Amino acid sequence: MFQFVLLILCYSVVAAQAESNSSPYMYISPNTVFQNYEKMVKNFKVFTYKSNEAELKFATTEESLFYSSLQNSTYLTQDPEEAHLFFVPFSTGLSTRALARDLTRVRNELPYWNRTLGADHFYLSCEGTPHEPDRILVELKKNAVQISCFPTRKDKFIPHKDVTLPPLPSPHARARRVRASAEEFCVVEYGNGASSWIGEALRLGCVPVVVSEGAVNDMPFMDVLRWGEMAVFVRSERGVERVLGDTWRERHGRMRELGVGASRHLQWNRPPLPFDAFNTVMYQLWLRRHTVRYARMQYN
Numbered sequence: 001m002f003q004f005v006l007l008i009l010c011y012s013v014v015a016a017q018a019e020s021n022s023s024p025y026m027y028i029s030p031n032t033v034f035q036n037y038e039k040m041v042k043n044f045k046v047f048t049y050k051s052n053e054a055e056l057k058f059a060t061t062e063e064s065l066f067y068s069s070l071q072n073s074t075y076l077t078q079d080p081e082e083a084h085l086f087f088v089p090f091s092t093g094l095s096t097r098a099l100a101r102d103l104t105r106v107r108n109e110l111p112y113w114n115r116t117l118g119a120d121h122f123y124l125s126c127e128g129t130p131h132e133p134d135r136i137l138v139e140l141k142k143n144a145v146q147i148s149c150f151p152t153r154k155d156k157f158i159p160h161k162d163v164t165l166p167p168l169p170s171p172h173a174r175a176r177r178v179r180a181s182a183e184e185f186c187v188v189e190y191g192n193g194a195s196s197w198i199g200e201a202l203r204l205g206c207v208p209v210v211v212s213e214g215a216v217n218d219m220p221f222m223d224v225l226r227w228g229e230m231a232v233f234v235r236s237e238r239g240v241e242r243v244l245g246d247t248w249r250e251r252h253g254r255m256r257e258l259g260v261g262a263s264r265h266l267q268w269n270r271p272p273l274p275f276d277a278f279n280t281v282m283y284q285l286w287l288r289r290h291t292v293r294y295a296r297m298q299y300n
């Protein structure tokens, strides 16, 4: 009888998990991710500095979508005292001088930048910011959270601090489909236009094989999702067939299932939906609200 009850109990737990909109195993912190997300939606407040430019211009659609979603969102506050993080908007392609001037204004007009030397501030820049000895630019690069595009350039991205926007699938890019052990995989080259297909591959249930020449610096939502459970990482194109031997047969079904579940985090929606690309970027920012630290810099 006891065993029977236990069985029923286990079954209900499994069923409940299957019912909840996705399996938690794709998450790095499966026990806290949903609670934290709900807290974020309720509490997260961002203060945006006024932009100097009449109209902000961004080089990529992802940046524009993020910006517009943030401006329309309930995360914004007019009261900097209740803000967890501060957003510094500036256009793509701004000259170094103009950028330094705008940031100096941010630093001089309100007390918040100096409080953490920019560490509770974030900005959007897929092109990255210049390497310049100017103190305010050093603080921006070293302390503030940069939101960049996937895939990032190694020298333009600081893992653990910075965040990447998941890519919109490019209409020209396609993943190469390969079969191994009768299972389907989508080969996505890291570092070129084809990597924009990563979210589509997941969504379509085609387990991504991420091929890279060198090390992979970043994956979207790397501190939220367990990419190793949903994608295969291979160092060069030549290795794909060899790596996708029989060993993947057993794991394929589960990877596929987790990938389909995780794919909603990589989808952009207008207006945004819960757990989609915009809200998951916000979630990553929310996770960083306490981890940002005052960093003492040395200036030469």
Ligand SMILES: *[C@@H]1O[C@H](CO)[C@@H](O)[C@H](O)[C@H]1NC(C)=O
Binding pocket: 107, 108, 109, 110, 111, 114
């Ligand atoms: C922040 O620090 C800078 C440099 O030390 C200073 O010039 C500026 O006035 C300070 N900002 C505020 C609002 O006090």
Ligand SMILES: *[C@@H]1O[C@H](CO)[C@@H](O)[C@H](O)[C@H]1NC(C)=O
Binding pocket: 065, 068, 069, 072, 269, 270, 271, 272
């Ligand atoms: C933000 O709101 C404006 C005006 O209602 C709308 O045109 C725009 O599409 C919205 N942006 C997003 C990303 O939903």
